[in-house]
Amino acid sequence: MSLPSVPAELAVESRCALGEGPQWHVASGRLTWCDILGRRLHWLEVASGATGHHELERMVSLAAPCEDGGLLLVGEDRLSRLDPAGGLEVPLCDFEADNPRTRSNDARVDRHGSLWLSSMGKGAEPGAGRLYRLHRGELVTLRTGLTIPNALCFSPGGEFAWFTDTPTGVVMRWALDRNGWPVGDPVPWADFSATPGNPDGAVVDAEGHLWLALWGAGRVVRLDHDGRVVAEVRLPVSQPSCPAFAGADLERLYITTAREGLSAEALATEPLAGALFVAETGVTGLAEPPLRLA
Template sequence: MKVFDDLKCALGEGPLWHPERKELFWFDITDKTLHNKGETRQSWSFDEHVSAAGWVDRDTLLMASATGLWQFDIPSGARTLVAPLKTDNPLTRSNDGRADAQGGFWIGTMGIDAEDYAGAIYRYYRGEVRRLFDRITIPNAICFAPDGRTAYFADTFSQQIQKVALDEQGWPMTAPEQFVDLRGEDLNPDGAVVDADGNLWNAQWGAGRVACYDPQGTFLRSIAVPANRTTCPAFGQGTTLYVTSASDLVKEEQGGMTFTTDAGVTGQREHQVIL
């Protein structure tokens, strides 16, 4: 892995490769900031936590914040509320999220101080926000199989990645079932993405790596990241993989930076959100 951007985020998260702009977007949740880098870096600051996004068109993102889902205009920096995130606990924020193949957008919420079971996972689809799963402490690893019929997610606190079958419109059809159990290795699943072959790439907080699992949940290989607190991967063009990270309390030199490497496999194109 090499450094893609040397900005040290307190909590780098939510990398998104915009396929039309050919630029990477990512967040510093703690700093309430969205970053973007093509030829140069650009940043936008907000008055609340922001954490994940999907692309709507060349100049528009759907961006998740502590209070809602927002239409974000990239050229002007203006945002317009699309839908509120109505949670039972006002002391929550958004966390991991990703667009699905049907044009929906999944977003997880959690307690600001990671309070036990304070979070949930929601889905926005054609104007509706519906809660899918609740009693989640740290929602992560939201991603989708290439055929759009399987979703993955994790509660980092549980050290397990789940999978759930989806119907044609992208709604869960069954109860989630275990996909990967990391408890025996004491590994903490953070953000994840699925490549074009259906393999899941999972950033593992505290382990300084991104691990790859086949569609049956079998470990294939891992790529070391020069930051202990890896948070989320994203595929860019071709076989390019990006990984965000968080600053470490031990002040490691590259903690919080964003990294890139050639993963040797082709990623899925990020799905387009339909507002």
């Protein structure tokens, strides 16, 4: 039986060097995403199609909506609050500020309103990355010795977290307690080490299935509760980085992509690399809570 497959279409030709961190902001009706290497925060007003961006002073990988308004920027050396209307940025706390070799990477708010976030070496140095949880304003280290942490997402009831260290090709599942803290060690859940593409960003839908970007393969795959691929979105570019559901009913799947590392010849064959894409998957997303800082 063939795999259900739908194509992704161009949403915004943002030409990101490294698009990442798509995030739906309910209050503003906007999807935001970052160009980490380009130091820009992009936005799309989904209902009207209006777009724009903010220039940033540092590399940022996520802009998470906060419970009390505004955005939390997950940056290469600090976490900071941003007022998107006035553009005022206020530092919240340092983030590996004593290590200039690293930057932030994947991040997502969990079912408890806490932020899981990660770091990696700016040159993807093996073992330089870490995984953290920002819980009510306190930053706690969860795991060290990672290379490219990705695929942070959470089950609808908060029983599990998923993540991957991209070079391993394996998506891990981690049991969580009733307060959202990890219990025991993570276990292998889905293995892509022998298939084209490397696991990158991910998001969970309303049915508790995981949508995973496969960097290098031009696909986003849907995994069922047992980690089996049951559907896919095909893109006209090779480097999808992260999916996110957006829209009034979370009915559209948006996907960030990247131009990083592509040769001039490769870019000539995929001129839309770095754009934001959208797909009609026939399923809806899972609403994510805003970040609670206190």
